[in-house]
C-alpha cells in the first residue's frame with residue numbers, strides 16, 4: 001500500500017471535520033437518534049458480539065457519535081468497568097452524555113478526541129470498538145496503530161463498517177439523486193462510508209497497523225425503519241452531510257421528482273408499519289499480542 005500524500009490527507013481531514021461537527025449535522029443526528037439507533041440495531045449487536053465484552057472491562061469507543069454502541073457497552077461492562085466514548089466534536093457526544101446521565105451510567109466518560117492522536121497512555125483499555133466510524137479516519141493505519149498502542153496486551157479491536165456501496169438504502173437515495181445533479185467524481189483516495197466494501201481491505205489495514213489475528217466477516221442484516229418512506233427520506237436529507245450540498249443544487253421541480261422516485265423505491269421494502277431494508281456490514285477484529 002503506497003504512503004498517503006500528507007497534503008491530501010490534511011484536506012480530507014478538514015472537510016470531514018467540518019462535515020461531522022457543523023451545527024446542521026449534529027442537530028439532525030440528535031433529532032433522528034431513536035429511529036437511526038433502531039435501524040442499526042443489528043450492527044450494534046454484531047459489534048458487541050465481536051468485542052467479546054465482559055463485566056469489569058475497560059473499553060474505548062471511537063467516533064461514538066450520539067452514543068452507539070458506547071451506551072450499550074456501558075450496560076454490559078457494568079459499574080465495575082468503564083467506557084470512554086469519544087467523537088470529533090462536542091455536538092454529537094453531548095447527547096450521548098445526556099442519555100448516559102439519565103440512565104445513571106456513571107461508568108461512562110466522554111471526550112472530544114481525534115483518533116489519530118489518542119490522548120490516553122499506552123496499554124489502558126481491554127477493548128477498542130467503533131461502529132460506522134473507522135472508514136472516515138483520514139489515515140487509518142495511523143489511527144489503528146493508536147488503537148493498538150492504547151490496548152493492553154491481549155486486548156482486542158472490534159470495528160463495524162458498511163460493506164458494499166450497492167446497499168439498497170444507498171441505491172434508493174443517492175443513485176436517484178445523482179441522476180439529477182452534476183457532481184464532480186469523488187477523489188478515489190478520499191475516505192468514504194463504503195470503502196471497506198472492498199473485500200479484505202479492513203483486514204489488510206488492521207495487519208499493517210500490527211494487529212495479530214486480523215480478520216473480517218461480512219454480515220447481512222436487516223435495518224428496521226420504524227416510520228414511513230417519507231420520513232426515511234426526510235431523515236436522509238438532514239443527516240447525510242456530504243450530500244446536503246448536492247440536494248441544495250436541485251430546483252424545486254427536480255427535488256419533487258427525486259423525492260417521489262426515492263419514495264417509490266423505498267416502498268419495495270415496506271413491511272407492516274415500517275421498512276425492512278437489507279444491510280451488508282463488515283466486522284473487523286484483531287488482537288494486540
Ligand SMILES: C[S@@+](CC[C@H](N)C(=O)[O-])C[C@H]1O[C@@H](n2cnc3c(N)ncnc32)[C@H](O)[C@@H]1O
Pocket residue numbers: 016020021062063064065066067068069086087088089092113114115116130131132133136137138
Ligand atoms: C457515521 S457516524 C457514526 C457514529 C456512531 N458510532 C454510530 O454508529 O451511530 C461517524 C462518526 O465518526 C466521527 N469521526 C469521523 N472522523 C473522526 C476522527 N478522525 N476522530 C474521531 N471521530 C471521528 C464523526 O464525528 C461521526 O460522529
